[in-house]
Amino acid sequence: MRYADKPLVEISGLSKSYGKHHVLNDLSLTLDPGIHALLGPNGAGKTTLVNILSTLIPYDSGSVRVLGLDPQRQRSQLQGLISLTGQYAAVDGALTGMENMLMMGQLFGLSRRDSKHRADDLLERFELTAASAKRVATYSGGMRRKLDIAASLIAGPQLIFLDEPTTGLDTRSRQALWDEINALAALGTSIFLTTQYLEEADVLAERIMVLHDGRIVADGTASQLKDRVGGSTIQVHDGAGHIIETLPTQGSAQEVAHALSALARQRPDVGITVRRPTLDEVFLELTGEPVTDQNDKQKENAPA
Template sequence: MTPAIVVEGLVKRFGATTALAGVDLSVPEGSVLGLLGPNGAGKTTVVRTLATLLQPDEGRVEVVGLDVVRDAAQVRAAIGLTGQYAAVDEYLTGAENLEMVGRLYRLGRREARSRAAELLERFDLVGAASRPAKTYSGGMRRRLDIAASLIARPRVLFLDEPTTGLDPRSRLGMWEFIADLADGGTTILLTTQYLEEADRLADSMVVIDRGRVIARGTGDELKAQVGGQRLELTVGRGPDVALVRDRLRPLAAGEAQVDEQTRRISMPVSGGTDALAEALRRLEGSGVEVLDVGLRRPDLDDVFLTLTGRGTEEAESPDAAEQAGREPATTAGGAR
């Protein structure tokens, strides 16, 4: 299949900071790519470059076969963008927002209106269609924002952290919408911090950190890299946590992490519940009080730990700009 999105050797610098240090991506037409990474990894910078909002410093960036710099106008006609913050006009009603965006996509008046009605229906906003968006909940705004990006039936859709900040129910609803779109043949690039989300929606995933791709593959392939399940246990007061780790070491299928503060141990294991039973047997009679123990599937944090040796929490990248982008700018800044 022809790729709908091609990124080769994309480099983007903001002043002295290198936000993207050579990113390669290829997304086949009609498929969904999950772009994973912690805050500040460069996800948003990739999306913004693809959506023609930023110009690449180096590399080739093409959407539906068109160069994002040279053919920017045509690229814009083929894409839909939903940023991290719902970019809807608060004073316009839901219907007015959609019609405005439809008109700006060059739909005729009548078509803009009928598409708006269709999308309000589909995104469950009919009841709120004639209320100003100011009165919408976070989830409703997000749905309206996505509806706006779909109004001209884009071939390629960019969703930047579509579920961040949503409550669990809205998140599930959003997942259904995205899955429906994907079934309808729209090529989607979505960024997320959650492996579970990418796992559920994406055909393939790319993990980036500090502006570089550190892993790619399907969800199963990534999890295989992390190595099966993880055994986690928290111990009460008593012997040193390190001592407990030493007792369990023979069970570990990889490096064990120990948090002295919370007295928690986490290690990859193979063998599932057998490993769990064995671990408890090994601690019997050692005087160790086990407060909590369990097996869990690996998540993005584990992928990170395995790939970078750091958790997502500490994966602060030099691209502090992306972090700053999460807050409304309160100080004067250079034009980006």
């Protein structure tokens, strides 16, 4: 079966509520193959959307197609083409890395020989060969995460869902995982990842979608999103390199020069850096709210 002529994901008017709480609200979105990041604070509805797309939970209304298939009505057909690595690692601590891989291969109906072949290859790619005979309970968080992703790749999915793949990882493991995600994408696998880290979306994704109040409020490349906010920011720092002031500008040479000449007159000794807005600043501009935990907001609004 070929899906090359179909969009990767096609959603129109998707809604999903839990009781009175509208988590997804008339959401529409079309994605072509590639790396896509869904960005939003804790409680925004990222996992809900990923779980709908990856067949785990039903939706209330609207139309949803993933690789041309309806995740609700063509569930098992779609399950053979995608993989999901959840927010919490799903590997079994009592088994070794290799055993986990083989179990997953069996689950996807691969022969033992094919499973072993794929497992060797993936474990090597994720630098887990040396640890493959050790029980997963002895692995670090970063190693578990990598094994989790390696296991989800055993059947060679066309589309991989990664729900907050780097949450809770240290900087080094996070970087290693970013490298892996890029390597996967280079092999032609499409990726749909969720993240709370604006920086992560910026580094990884060709396209970034911002989820806010149950809808996609912005959608584009990191650079397009930054363009929507416009301009450049002048950072003023003291002798020790600490930022003591930030001056937003629209980014034209004239405006930047004007701001700088005023600064040069008043405080000739300070250092300056001119930079594009960060995605945090973009989020604030797009939603009118700083990046906060949506669950906290909900609790604040809830009657006592």
